[in-house]
Amino acid sequence: MSKTQLPTQAADFPRWYGEVVRRADLAEHSLVRGAMVIKPRGYAIWETIQRALDDRIKATGHKNLYFPLLVPMSVLEQERDLVEGFAPEVAVVTHAGGDELEEPLAIRPTSEAVIWATYAKWIQSYRDLPLLYNQWANIVRWELRPRLFLRTTEFLWQEGHTAHETEREAVAEALTILHEVYADVVENVMAVPVLRGRKSAGERFPGAVETFTLEALMRDGKALQAATSHYLGDGFARTYGVRYTARSGVEEYPFATSWGITTRLVGALIMAHGDDRGLRLPPAVAPDCVVVVPIYTEDNRAEILEAADRIVKRLRSTGIRVTLDDRDARPGFKFADWELKGAPLRLDVGKRDLDGGTVTLVRRDTLASEQASLDRIEQTIEGRLAAIQTELFAQATQRRAAQTFAPATLAELEDILQAASGFATAPWCGSSECEARVKEATAATIRVLALEAEHVDAACIVCGAPAAEQATWAQAY
Numbered sequence: 001m002s003k004t005q006l007p008t009q010a011a012d013f014p015r016w017y018g019e020v021v022r023r024a025d026l027a028e029h030s031l032v033r034g035a036m037v038i039k040p041r042g043y044a045i046w047e048t049i050q051r052a053l054d055d056r057i058k059a060t061g062h063k064n065l066y067f068p069l070l071v072p073m074s075v076l077e078q079e080r081d082l083v084e085g086f087a088p089e090v091a092v093v094t095h096a097g098g099d100e101l102e103e104p105l106a107i108r109p110t111s112e113a114v115i116w117a118t119y120a121k122w123i124q125s126y127r128d129l130p131l132l133y134n135q136w137a138n139i140v141r142w143e144l145r146p147r148l149f150l151r152t153t154e155f156l157w158q159e160g161h162t163a164h165e166t167e168r169e170a171v172a173e174a175l176t177i178l179h180e181v182y183a184d185v186v187e188n189v190m191a192v193p194v195l196r197g198r199k200s201a202g203e204r205f206p207g208a209v210e211t212f213t214l215e216a217l218m219r220d221g222k223a224l225q226a227a228t229s230h231y232l233g234d235g236f237a238r239t240y241g242v243r244y245t246a247r248s249g250v251e252e253y254p255f256a257t258s259w260g261i262t263t264r265l266v267g268a269l270i271m272a273h274g275d276d277r278g279l280r281l282p283p284a285v286a287p288d289c290v291v292v293v294p295i296y297t298e299d300n301r302a303e304i305l306e307a308a309d310r311i312v313k314r315l316r317s318t319g320i321r322v323t324l325d326d327r328d329a330r331p332g333f334k335f336a337d338w339e340l341k342g343a344p345l346r347l348d349v350g351k352r353d354l355d356g357g358t359v360t361l362v363r364r365d366t367l368a369s370e371q372a373s374l375d376r377i378e379q380t381i382e383g384r385l386a387a388i389q390t391e392l393f394a395q396a397t398q399r400r401a402a403q404t405f406a407p408a409t410l411a412e413l414e415d416i417l418q419a420a421s422g423f424a425t426a427p428w429c430g431s432s433e434c435e436a437r438v439k440e441a442t443a444a445t446i447r448v449l450a451l452e453a454e455h456v457d458a459a460c461i462v463c464g465a466p467a468a469e470q471a472t473w474a475q476a477y
Contacts, residue, residue, distance in 0.1 A: 082112060
């Protein structure tokens with residue numbers, strides 16, 4: 001393999017991923033172990049995802065706010081389940097201003113504790129409910145095995161924290177976020193198909209009564225948790241003394257949800273759509289949907305650049321995100337560079353094209369090229385971008401179907417999971433012992449259970465006892 005050639009996915013998927021992140025100029029390791037610098041192009045992808053999420057979060061009635069990065073340890077330690085769940089990952093500030101602090105401060109691993117301690121001041125009556133709040137923030141969890149975007153010590157996310165009068169309202173809230181916000185963005189913006197469902201008790205968020213999840217399958221057969229939405233019951237309210245006067249006149253505890261999505265979605269984009277040439281970005285999330293590459297000689301350079309600039313302005317006037325690549329480099333270099341960076345459409349502008357009133361369009365997803373008339377270039381490009389968005393989702397859906405299995409025996413289940421071949425769905429009795437046995441043998445976990453458990457007239461694939469429901473296992477990032 002040459003120095004410029006990417007590793008193939010089949011030969012070394014982790015190395016392929018790392019090289020794409022580096023060469024596509026998305027992120028790099030920082031001076032702090034486990035943390036990353038998100039470079040402008042990587043951040044631009046995150047911004048498009050963030051904007052799509054924020055629009056939907058606000059459309060469902062939520063407002064943004066912000067809480068401090070630092071949490072008093074005494075507040076965090078009040079929530080025992082939360083502390084136990086995150087204890088190995090919590091970073092603690094013990095000194096500041098040249099002195100030892102009277103009380104250590106945790107750098108937030110998540111914000112349930114500090115937010116519910118504050119909600120105790122905000123919630124007095126049923127008239128104060130529901131509280132529908134979200135914050136965009138950074139989080140620190142001390143990661144032992146970091147990978148850019150996928151698992152880093154510090155990452156960016158949004159976290160919603162809501163309070164409700166009834167359990168029914170809170171569960172409905174968690175599911176609304178799962179379907180109308182998260183699944184909508186991941187599938188319709190990122191073009192990544194997801195399984196919707198519940199986590200098993202062993203995989204739930206610390207302190208949650210129920211964790212709802214979106215699970216995506218990457219091209220190497222491993223799963224990636226794309227988003228989670230938690231129904232927290234009234235446990236946090238009880239822990240932090242949050243009570244309100246109900247409509248009946250008696251004091252009640254409100255019911256809670258929390259939900260979040262992170263910069264790991266950029267990693268999901270790479271691994272769900274990328275090929276051996278690099279990224280393939282869906283147009284809805286691409287920083288530059290169209291890249292215009294002028295092809296000229298010294299004699300016609302000014303003419304071609306002027307024509308290319310006119311095309312860029314026309315496209316921008318219709319709202320298409322477009323970039324003019326007027327770098328002093330050979331066209332072949334630019335072609336390879338934009339294939340690596342995943343721009344959905346490349347538009348080549350040369351003398352022969354212009355004389356014929358056309359340009360050359362090249363699709364990144366298929367690498368197919370065509371001549372397109374300049375007279376209707378805006379409409380043509382809009383149609384091609386829509387087709388690319390649809391095709392990438394269809395390809396990912398077909399790939400997931402081909403990598404989803406229904407093993408008949410425990411040995412077959414373990415073979416599929418040990419090879420990280422994809423999703424494996426089989427009857428499960430519901431016991432943590434059977435779940436742990438599969439994990440110990442294969443490093444795989446139950447990724448998702450159906451949103452509502454349905455009776456299965458079958459034996460547990462692990463122990464042979466009557467099954468409680470179907471479970472979907474996979475190795476995961």
